[in-house]
């Protein structure tokens with residue numbers, strides 16, 4: 263756990279809805295709604311008040327597509343954060359990431375983000391195969407996505423992350439090879455997140471699947487592609503530090519890393535989640551989770567009061583620490599667990615740990631446990647043992 267607060271800001275607007283996406287986002291045509299949203303967001307930030315506040319360590323603007331709104335709104339939100347949390351958004355000590363979609367940015371916009379203080383860009387590329395991009399419902403081509411990487415570097419971004427997807431309909435290992443090879447050429451691309459496609463209820467892909475119109479790779483091929491991708495990224499100098507995340511050494515996402523070790527975070531905006539620490543971790547109720555309403559009307563009326571949450575019991579917090587930590591390549595160390603909760607995970611989870619080791623899903627190295635290759639494929643089964 264780090265000794266700082268992480269901030270997440272949710273911008274729910276996109277240019278169009280991708281066919282696989284179940285995030286809280288939609289194409290908003292009404293600029294009045296956009297204006298009302300950002301006013302509510304700034305009100306929520308100004309009213310933020312929880313005990314035990316720490317200095318800000320990371321900021322992440324995600325969504326949705328933050329780059330699809332007028333940068334003026336991003337600037338106003340940044341000012342609201344600076345005022346409420348008393349920090350300089352231009353400070354290079356703080357990691358500040360903005361998500362962009364290749365179809366919604368130009369060089370002037372990227373320059374404006376950099377001047378505002380953002381020092382990390384997350385570009386939603388997903389694939390460098392135009393046929394697959396079209397199938398996903400993405401509006402950009404592979405060349406347009408790569409052009410954004412050049413523009414971002416010209417605008418002064420030295421730390422760029424790219425999203426890729428695997429397990430897509432009709433995708434082959436050769437598609438992934440090609441994408442990794444092309445991305446590795448860009449010196450400023452320091453981080454790659456790879457997500458396996460999951461068909462989520464309510465999406466266009468879900469409808470297509472029920473109608474028998476979505477041909478996904480069989481599970482064993484999908485897993486093979488994932489491991490193939492991991493090997494290819496490793497050979498190009500991107501080490502895997504979490505199930506879905508790869509980075510050049512020293513460019514691991516600080517913000518995401520906080521989610522995996524119970525670092526407190528404050529989420530602002532529609533549906534945003536937060537985790538706060540109210541007291542010593544070895545006590546029931548030390549952590550408090552909350553989630554903002556997903557109802558836009560309710561949020562616009564009462565942005566600072568429209569959330570639901572609950573205190574975590576000590577055993578819930580311990581379970582979260584275990585399964586979130588096991589997402590990472592380093593896994594969980596008993597020293598870290600003991601330091602936080604005042605007891606050994608061997609005592610709390612003796613039965614679970616020995617069963618998972620017997621099933622070859624986790625491995626032990628000294629006082630540390632982590633997922634095996636088999637465990638990477640069956641990660642949810644491992645996580646369920648701790649919740």
Ligand code: SF4
Nearest residue numbers: 276279280283287326
């Ligand atoms: S751009 Fe991102 S958030 Fe928006 S619909 Fe597509 S995947 Fe979802």
